[in-house]
Amino acid sequence: MPHNLSSRDAAVNWHPYTQMQTAADAIAIVRGSGVYLYDEPGNRYLDAIASWWVTLHGHAHPYIAQKVSEQLYQLEQVIFAGFTHEPAVLLSERLLALLPSAQQKVFYSDNGSTAVEVALKMCIQYRYNQGKPKTKILAFKNAYHGDTFGAMSVSSRGIWTEPFGNMLFEVQFIDPPTIDNLEALKSCIDTYTDELACFIYEPLIQGAAGMLMHEAPALSALMQHCRSRGILMIQDEVFVGFGRTGKLFAANHLSEQPDIMCFSKGLTGGTMPMGITTCSAPIFEAFLSDDQYKTLFHGHSFTANPLACTAALASLDLLLQESTQNSIQELSAAHCRFARSITTHPKVKAIRHTGTILAIEWHTTQDTSYFNHIGTHLYQYFLQRGILIRPLGNIIYLVPPYCMTQEELQYIYQVILEALEEV
Numbered sequence: 001m002p003h004n005l006s007s008r009d010a011a012v013n014w015h016p017y018t019q020m021q022t023a024a025d026a027i028a029i030v031r032g033s034g035v036y037l038y039d040e041p042g043n044r045y046l047d048a049i050a051s052w053w054v055t056l057h058g059h060a061h062p063y064i065a066q067k068v069s070e071q072l073y074q075l076e077q078v079i080f081a082g083f084t085h086e087p088a089v090l091l092s093e094r095l096l097a098l099l100p101s102a103q104q105k106v107f108y109s110d111n112g113s114t115a116v117e118v119a120l121k122m123c124i125q126y127r128y129n130q131g132k133p134k135t136k137i138l139a140f141k142n143a144y145h146g147d148t149f150g151a152m153s154v155s156s157r158g159i160w161t162e163p164f165g166n167m168l169f170e171v172q173f174i175d176p177p178t179i180d181n182l183e184a185l186k187s188c189i190d191t192y193t194d195e196l197a198c199f200i201y202e203p204l205i206q207g208a209a210g211m212l213m214h215e216a217p218a219l220s221a222l223m224q225h226c227r228s229r230g231i232l233m234i235q236d237e238v239f240v241g242f243g244r245t246g247k248l249f250a251a252n253h254l255s256e257q258p259d260i261m262c263f264s265k266g267l268t269g270g271t272m273p274m275g276i277t278t279c280s281a282p283i284f285e286a287f288l289s290d291d292q293y294k295t296l297f298h299g300h301s302f303t304a305n306p307l308a309c310t311a312a313l314a315s316l317d318l319l320l321q322e323s324t325q326n327s328i329q330e331l332s333a334a335h336c337r338f339a340r341s342i343t344t345h346p347k348v349k350a351i352r353h354t355g356t357i358l359a360i361e362w363h364t365t366q367d368t369s370y371f372n373h374i375g376t377h378l379y380q381y382f383l384q385r386g387i388l389i390r391p392l393g394n395i396i397y398l399v400p401p402y403c404m405t406q407e408e409l410q411y412i413y414q415v416i417l418e419a420l421e422e423v
Helices: 004-014 062-072 086-098 110-128 150-152 162-167 180-196 216-228 281-285 307-318 323-343 374-384 405-422
Strands: 027-034 036-040 042-047 105-110 136-140 171-174 196-201 232-236 260-263 274-281 348-354 357-362 397-398
Touching: 004 196, 027 171, 036 274, 042 136, 042 405, 086 105, 086 274, 086 307, 105 110, 105 281, 110 150, 110 232, 110 260, 110 274, 110 281, 110 405, 136 180, 150 162, 171 180, 180 196, 180 216, 216 232, 274 281, 323 357, 323 405, 374 405
Parallel strands: 136 171, 136 196, 196 232, 232 260
Antiparallel strands: 027 036, 036 042, 105 274, 260 274, 348 357, 357 397
């Protein structure tokens, strides 16, 4: 049997988004601290993407660890059907107090995809329970909402979904809104209003599509039109929630409120899996009935797990500290300055920035694509210099933990400048 962790892993594990035949052995990480990860041979990596956008406050944060440890000795798990517990009640109370006022109820699940599944089921059954069934969904082109079947259905159709194409339900895709296309989008929506169960969208930033960004005023106007047509709205904040856009939630940039919101990723500060779907009172009330068949029949074994709820509460404590909020603004300002400094670089095709998120699209001989081969070269280039990024093809992006210092950030910028000259 092989002795090093990477070889042992290759013998037994199947990794996500990885062609296992051609992939190199996985890097064996044995420890994390702050913004750094340490591998088995002792190399250190600056985590520039918050380990798939989840680790808000850095790795192995002692405050979160202490709170989870204390909870572990009190209550680690209990069925959430017919039972409840303090961490779940307190997390719901605190989260709803921060969200738009229309959000009144919390439904717990265990990841972003299932938070979206719950939201879709709420909308479709909401219409069904009213005796006015509607099943068509409205979504943005280039959307990504997860990898389960409902989430795939409302995501962009392409290489990812092709093997399952005839098993996905009907979705009407539209372009993200701009001031220029807004009226055309409204007309398109009017064509399908009588069939639409809901509209699901990633607010301001379409992450997996390459950090594509649209403006808050145009999205607010589109939401207002949907509201006027009685179309329920699902706001997927799985990625952008908890400070990523420079404000607590993308909702804080918008003048309109959704009916349903989805959360995961940064929810527990990257400590453990959890998903949340919140909804308005009218959505919840449509399921209240003497008829048992109008129940929302959805659940998970680890729904509202006390340890995950405790981690989320601890992460909220840290997020709301003045020092964290200042760090978010400092990261955003630094990104803005660096973006301006490279805008005219001949290898920069486009640069996009919102809050703590910065994306740089490389000029290459291939089209912009997740499968653009330069992504592999860029990944290795940064890794060799002690920086973990995960390019989306020819698009590199930074989604740093909020505890990253300006010195660490400047080192990443410097390596980007070197990469622009050398790669």
